[in-house]
Amino acid sequence: MSSLEDIRNKIKLIILDAVILGVMPLFASLLRFDGVLPAYEATVLRVWMLPCIAFGIAVFYFFGMYHRMWRYARMRDLYAIVGAVTLAETGMFLLLFYAGENISKSIFPISWMLVLGGVGLSRLAFKINLNIGKEREQTYKNLLIVGAGDAGAMIAREIEQNDAAAVKIIGFVDDDAKKKNNRLAGVSILGGTDDIPELVQTHHIEMLIVAIPSAGGDKIRRITDICRRTSCAVRIMPGLYEMTDNVRMQPGMRRLRDIRLEDLLRREPIHLDFDKITHYIAGKTVLITGAGGSIGSELARQISRVGAKEILLLGRGENSIYEIYQELKVKFPAQSYRTIIANVTEKTRMEEVFQQYHPEVVFHAAAHKHVPLMEMQPEEAVHNNVFGTKNVAELADTYRSEIFVLISTDKAVNPTSVMGATKRAAELVLQEINQNSATKFVTVRFGNVLGSRGSVVPLFERQIAAGGPVTVTHPEMTRFFMTIPEAVQLVLQAGSQAEGGEVFLFDMGEPVKINDMACDLIRLHGLTPNKDVNIIYTGMRPGEKLYEELLTSEEGTTSTKHKKIYKARISPLNTETLRENLKILSHTQDQIIVIKTLQQMIPTYRSKQLEDIENQRRAI
Template sequence: MQKDKKLIVYDIFFLIISLYFALLLRFDFSIPPEYMIFLKLSIIPVVVITLIFNKIFNLYNSIWKYASVEELVSIVYSVSLANLIFIIYSYLINYKFLENRYYRFPYTVHIIFWILSVLALGGIRFIYRLSEDSKGEYKSSKDKRLLIVGAGDASAMLIREIKKHKNFNYNIIGLIDDDRSKKKKLINGIKVLGGRDQIQRICREANIEEIIIAMPSADIKTKRKIINICKTTKCKLKTLPGIYEMIDGNVSISKLRDVNIEDLLGREEVKLNNENINRYIKGKVIVVTGGGGSIGSELCRQIARFEPKLLLIFDIYENNVYDVQMELNYKYPKLNKKIIIGSIRDVDRLTDIFEKYRPQVVFHAAAHKHVPLMENNPAEAVKNNIIGTYNVLKCCNKFNVEKFVQISTDKAVNPTNVMGASKRFCEIMVQAFDEASKTEYVAVRFGNVLGSNGSVIPLFKKQIAHGGPVTVTHPEINRFFMTIPEAAQLVIQAGAIAHGGEIFVLDMGKPVKIVDLAKDLITLSGYEPGVDIKIKYTGLRPGEKLYEELLMNEVALTSTEHDKIFVEKPNKIDINFVEKSIEDFKKVVNGDKEQIIKLIEEKVPTYKRKKYQKDE
């Protein structure tokens, strides 16, 4: 408030000086006496009129150190309108004060006054801004030496913020941009030093400690290439999220975050056919089983965007589903939802829910998914993954659900473990029920999800935080990866294009070596792999494949209307086979472990136990 008052005083002073100098320049520094009288009569009206317009254009609500081109435009508007009113004033008001002698300022005085006023009012604001910027330019030897990649609008904004706020503790050494026309040019006083091919040399020669990648509008492929170069410098890496990730679209240093593994492995944002999705979700009652898990919770977030009539979030673990509830309460306060605690093993509980709410679409994400744990506990895999899924399928048929979408896995393809075999049998059941029911039953198969519960990423991060070693089962083991939002979006999209009986296969891109993943995480954490953090090979675990497959080898995939979704030709499977198999599973599920595994082998022909596997 004190600075606003001071600014008003400065404006009054410079307006008076500008008007006086306008007359001096117009009359060659010899102002006629009658114009001096008119000047005295005009000073107060001119100042008052201009201050009123300055207030209208918020020139006293702005913070000095953030004075910008927009404020200069406001000054031009304010002074222009004030001059126009002053011209009208000179015609209509002052006549009676001059003994019926009519005087007015020549038009050239108004033009000169307009120019001087804009320069004066704009000048004091920008002089203040320059003085504030210069205050922030002092950097101590303790400030981190910073290189910014990108020389666009985002970088310009970051530079301004860093200069204004000493607490950021950055000394900006330069900018990197592949646009050759920008080389050696200055952006807010910082020079563009070269293109991406110069990053390693500049970091080495200028002792760069931190790199900020300020390219929010760049595509994933470009960002990944830049990050791969930057990570070889051993500098700390930060980045701005992509424009589509920022809710308000504003670029700010507060949005900076550490570069993570998703930046290296993530792909372009999924383009959804919202019209198709709306058709089967909007205004419908939707159930998500396993709604508190990694995939289930993301399905709930994505489904909420399409305005279902009611979203039922079903899960056995109340802590996770509570977190999802709180998040949805905040992000989608108008969403009609209910949290239901229960197990898919409990057929009576499922029946009550389906009878009460009559769901139209079911996304089935509830499952045991940990390969080694299920290898040692096959009965639980059968109870939950097979019999539990059967219970859901039966309820969908009984209560005339329109569409059922099963979350499957690449481990169901030619499975070598109990978990994968149990999920493969779920796919068999889906296709059998589709043949026997009016409900459209489909399965969606994809690989590992980055950051999901139990995935290698959280494990590696914990191991790095403890100083290592990072454990990898085999130097050649690889996996397909996608992000949680991408997986959930493609599952929903697959459901939109399904007609029943299909097994959809998501485009997972290229497989990634787990050891490369570990090295990248170590590097992104600021350490050198093998030096600061060791990598230890522990050997393949029971049931674990060296390479995962996404499709049955003998079945060709067909493309769909979505470029990231493919489909296997539906197989006709007799529902009687499924019913008989479920009875057989129920008979052995509480018995001998070897007996259970042999029955799984019988029911899932593609399941091949590894020779080294032995019961514990």
């Protein structure tokens, strides 16, 4: 609205209010005296009309009645109208009372009701007139909301209160038969999700919003398939993990986004009492190694909600540490942070960190994790994943940290890769140190993390954007997947249950075929697999296996306090053998010796890479 139009509208409102303030007391008097106005009352009204109008306009101005955007009027504006009218009418009564005018006092409550109704109706008419003019200027998209629950109601209310939303809610759909033909937030529930295509055609729906944040992946997949049959734009409210992850929650409409792969892989959320599982962090100095990585940075975000004394963000990449620090300072300005550029493999530097800050809780997320790259450089994987972990763990023991949590992987179970073998070796190192330490050392194993650096999804996204082909190593390859917030909550839960020496596992649900993931991603881009975008199979890479496992055949599990979290039964450790093998690894860069030593440490480790290296050396 232009400045000139704004002034004109304010003048219109002042004139309307002047008429209401002048006419309604007259109507009140006529109602009081059955339509016949006595001469005395008529004289008082004539003499005091202009002063009372001026007084009323002044009160209205004081209450901001001419500085409100009535197009967006809400309940708080109604309260302002009631307050302004009440004060104006009370002031007029006192003005006439002290002036000695002896008119019937019953006129005043009648006048109050009439003025209140007149001012309220004038604002309503003004709002309707402005909105009609706005509708002429703006076209609206017909919207159907999938999910008639709390989330759907929140979306509906926000749309109703947000005139800039440019959508018109036609109705809800919900698979709960009891809800059909009822109303939610004033909007009809038109049917179930199977009715979406018909409703889209009947009501000319242009946009669908999936508002079921608690729904599992199977349900979201089914709804997505139904929505895909229409030509509508589809938006989704994120799952519960994604929403609770952000402390500064965005309003409902802003939180909506396109459907992503993680929505199709959602599982039933793990319901954790965040306060109970993070009591060991509150008021403590917390060290996070690898803090610039996917898991490390998410740990920093969630721990910032707890109220740690100080969070030490340690990593060897200055850019990633700088970025997470800048993000955290905006989101959690009251939390204290330290940024530390250091390499966990440099024990002298790490000892400086422990000596200076004395961290009480340590989350060790720093690691090399790229399977094919580590196959080519096993000595580097050992240096970082085994001896980097050993350095930090020994310092945690020396400086009496209370809890040490190692981030491990399902690739450590019956490993076929150097990366998996070194992570299993790191677990053994922790098991050995824990035997004679006051520090509680625990390990957390989980599968692939969606959205983490080096994961397959960003690669698929780039390949689809380029028009294909999408490369899948094997049509039958499966993996366990979880979201980053899920993974971090498991890590925090592990710390809360730590007694020392445990390996915690997460109920990962059913494994997912990588080929199916590729097809889902292609469809989410509105394309058809092997028609618009081809999928080709490139063969398994060095160190990969078709299926991942969370346990060895010897381990088995025991239950914990939470039904979705388990504890592996760890076999007794031969300390002397472990120390001898670590000594060999610490004194060699020979890849064959490195791999053979890892095989001695981990009897279930099978390496095709060893055969390749030996064949290459024979050829030379």
